[in-house]
Amino acid sequence: MDKSELTQMTARRAADDPNGRHLEGDDISRILDLLFGTVEQAGTIAEALKGREAVHLGSFGTFQAADGVATFRPGTALTEYLQGQIR
Incomplete structure (x- = not known):
């Protein structure tokens, strides 16, 4: 998409x-x-990451940056949805 x-x-x-x-x-x-x-x-997420802030989007997940590399850690609700545990 x-x-x-x-x-x-x-x-x-x-x-x-x-x-x-x-x-x-x-x-x-x-x-x-x-x-x-x-x-x-840059968007607000990138600006926050560059400022060494993590961006928490509730149970969707968290964006973080370390050593100039951005990562995304999915939250519980997203993981459960993808696994078919919630609709």
């Missing part, structure tokens, strides 16, 4: 949420750029 597909899928899910705010694809794309960065500008 590339960024465009991720953006479209997320926009569809946002539109299907009766309690959520409607988000356009452009809004979601901009949020992804701000979080993960672009060629021209």
Whole structure:
């Protein structure tokens, strides 16, 4: 899945949420750029990692950096979902 597909899928899910705010694809794309960065500008996750901070995303997982290398450690909920333990 590339960024465009991720953006479209997320926009569809946002539109299907009766309690959520409607988000356009452009809004979601901009949020992804701000979080993960672009060629021209680092995202907030990269900035935090460069500042030697870990980025904890709840039970989804944690981004960390050591010796200039970024790593991702999946959280319990993501692991259980991928293993078919939760729906």
